[in-house]
Amino acid sequence: MASRGKTETSKLKQNLEEQLDRLMQQLQDLEECREELDTDEYEEIKKETLEQLSEFNDSLKKIMSGNMTLVDELSGMQLAIQAAISQAFKTPEVIRLFAKKQPGQLWTRLAGFPDQGSNPRPLHWKADSLLLDHQMDRDLMVGKLERDLYTQQKVEILTALRKLGEKLTADDEAFLSANAGAILSQFEKVSTDLGSGDKVLALASFEVEKTKK
Secondary structure, three states: OHHHHHHHHHHHHHHHHHHHHHHHHHHHHHHHOHHHOOHHHHHHHHHHHHHHHHHHHHHHHHHHOOOHHHHHHHHHHHHHHHHHHOOOOOOHHHHHHHHOOOHHHHHHHHOOOOOOOOOOOOHHHHHHHHHOOOHHHHHHHOOOOOHHHHHHHHHHHHHHHHHOOOOOOHHHHHHHHHHOOHHHHHHHHHOOOOOOHHHHHHHHHHHHHHHHO
16 A cells, blocks of 8 residues: 555646646746747737646645645645745746756856856766866857846755755855845745745735735
8 A cells, every 4th residue: 555655646646746847837838938929929929838837836735735644745846936926036948947946057158157166066066067168158258148037046056955954155146135136035035945834824915915015
């Protein structure tokens, strides 16, 4: 019976990840086509996608309700979705990796960002970073990545890593303190513990208040 339960949980998690991947792909496609759309059309499609994310999040809460095994398995996904809905995170791929609890790939995305300091990184980051060494740095320098977008993505990655229990360097922490906006800072305050019910409720309340403003 225990084996059957694990199999069912695994299948459920896979199905949920596929649904989330589809929604993240919608957001990514939208951003890539942004210049081809007028402002109203872009905002309408984005609003619809975020509403779909909210509905998905509601379904996830019902699925997790009273099932501690699922809470442990899916808490990261729920927190990542909350980050997307509240617009604390805006980069689909970062949200996707956060939801799937993949710190190694997040470290890889971070590879090449300037001002990372000389403190040692996790071994998996050192290996993976060889694939993308200085890529983000080069993109910034040649104008492929604007400074604001660069800062936004770096802040999101560092926040996700910290939420996943990764140890950040003093330089990383300083960068977050200097660049985290109000929404992201609030998200940090109300989501200290992955899957904590009171924190999730607090974040939901924050989203309601933000919508009213």
